[in-house]
Amino acid sequence: MRLTVQSDYALRLLMHVGAHAGRLCTIAEVAQAHGISAAHLMKVTHRLGQLGYLETVRGKGGGMRLARPPERIGLGDVLRDLEPDFHLVECHATGSTCALTGRCRLTGILDAALQRFLQHLDHYTLADLLPAGELPLLPSFPTKAVS
Structure with missing residues (x-):
């Protein structure tokens, strides 16, 4: 199983913003801190805002902050909201052409594994991903050009 880049970036973005709860964070700041595309982060930020995880403030001095306390942002919920599907194998998708569809026990086993995940x-x-107590200094990541 592999999560989409959108989910990966969303989790990193939420952790960064959650670790800096006392102020607004910017897309450029998160992009530089994590060495990822600001354009991708803009899309992820927009989606997290639509879903009610982030609150965005436009204009000069704007940025983003968590829309709810970190202990009310469930990791399972975030992934369910962001992942387009959890089709682990072809037979999980609509229009499957697998010759074993309907007779294969693997489907049930994989469905159970996904549900347990x-x-x-x-x-x-x-909140479980954020350091307790004082706000941490984030590790320094090598900077690269942000597209």
Whole structure:
């Protein structure tokens, strides 16, 4: 199983913003800190705002902050909201042409594994990913050109 880049960036973005709860964070800041595309982050920020995870403030001095406390942002919920599908194999998708569809026990086993994966994530929130106490200094990442 592999998560989309959008989910990866969304989790990093939420962790960064959550670790800096006392102020607004900018897309450029997060892009530089994590060495990822500002254009991609803009799309992810927009989507997280639509879903109610982030609040965005436009204009000079604007940025983003969490729209709710980190202990109310479930990791399972974030991934369910962002992932377009969890088709682990072809037979999980609409229009499957697998000759074993309807007779294969693998489908049920993979479905159960996916449900356990998501249920495990349901035990954690964004707060579990943030350091306790004082705001941390984030590790320095090598900077690269942001497209």
